[in-house]
Amino acid sequence: DTAVSQTPKYLVTQMGNDKSIKCEQNLGHDTMYWYKQDSKKFLKIMFSYNNKELIINETVPNRFSPKSPDKAHLNLHINSLELGDSAVYFCASSQDSGPPREKLFFGSGTQLSVL
Amino acid sequence: KQEVTQIPAALSVPEGENLVLNCSFTDSAIYNLQWFRQDPGKGLTSLLLIQSSQREQTSGRLNASLDKSSGRSTLYIAASQPGDSATYLCAVSGNTPLVFGKGTRLSVIA
Numbered sequence: 168d169t170a171v172s173q174t175p176k177y178l179v180t181q182m183g184n185d186k187s188i189k190c191e192q193n194l195g196h197d198t199m200y201w202y203k204q205d206s207k208k209f210l211k212i213m214f215s216y217n218n219k220e221l222i223i224n225e226t227v228p229n230r231f232s233p234k235s236p237d238k239a240h241l242n243l244h245i246n247s248l249e250l251g252d253s254a255v256y257f258c259a260s261s262q263d264s265g266p267p268r269e270k271l272f273f274g275s276g277t278q279l280s281v282l
Numbered sequence: 283k284q285e286v287t288q289i290p291a292a293l294s295v296p297e298g299e300n301l302v303l304n305c306s307f308t309d310s311a312i313y314n315l316q317w318f319r320q321d322p323g324k325g326l327t328s329l330l331l332i333q334s335s336q337r338e339q340t341s342g343r344l345n346a347s348l349d350k351s352s353g354r355s356t357l358y359i360a361a362s363q364p365g366d367s368a369t370y371l372c373a374v375s376g377n378t379p380l381v382f383g384k385g386t387r388l389s390v391i392a
Binding site: 171207208209210211212215223225257259269270271272273274275276 | 316318323324325326327328331369371373379380382384385
């Protein structure tokens with residue numbers, strides 16, 4: 168069974184569209200994250216949720232809105248997509264509630280291409 | 283602001299060689315350091331986690347060391363194999379969210 172699963176794996180869309188990426192973890196972890204990996208492969212945190220509550224929002228444009236219906240799910244909705252949003256988005260989870268002190272488990276990524 | 287640097291950016295070695303990947307960080311006030319492996323088109327897999335109070339961790343052919351005071355970590359891979367080819371990233375956890383280096387792309391040639 169996949170520990171952290173995210174869908175879709177690939178997403179190709181036009182500028183201005185709205186899209187969502189879904190993430191689910193079956194590890195029973197309390198904290199989930201969204202990371203963005205840009206074209207230079209630099210991985211940077213976007214959001215962190217602990218038990219459905221937003222913990223970290225790293226100066227991400229408000230076009231990005233995470234939603235956590237329960238602690239096993241953290242979805243990412245993006246409004247009015249721009250060319251610069253093209254990247255690979257990774258979902259991750261850990262058992263911690265604060266700065267991660269345990270291993271992070273990552274999903275396989277969603278490659279978003281905005282045309 | 284925490285910054286993580288990995289050297290070299292890319293490395294190519296023949297199969298069987300032992301090798302060392304380097305990671306340095308600017309703020310020594312960390313909780314732990316993790317080494318990850320990323321295969322093309324896939325997510326990251328955590329290889330080793332070293333808590334700030336530890337000096338090293340070992341898993342199979344992998345050994346990671348941590349010198350917190352000097353802001354350095356190394357990942358030692360013994361008897362490298364083609365299957366070790368991947369990008370290796372280190373990340374530090376402190377008062378800021380987990381901060382990643384840009385990775386070292388390793389190619390092990392059969």
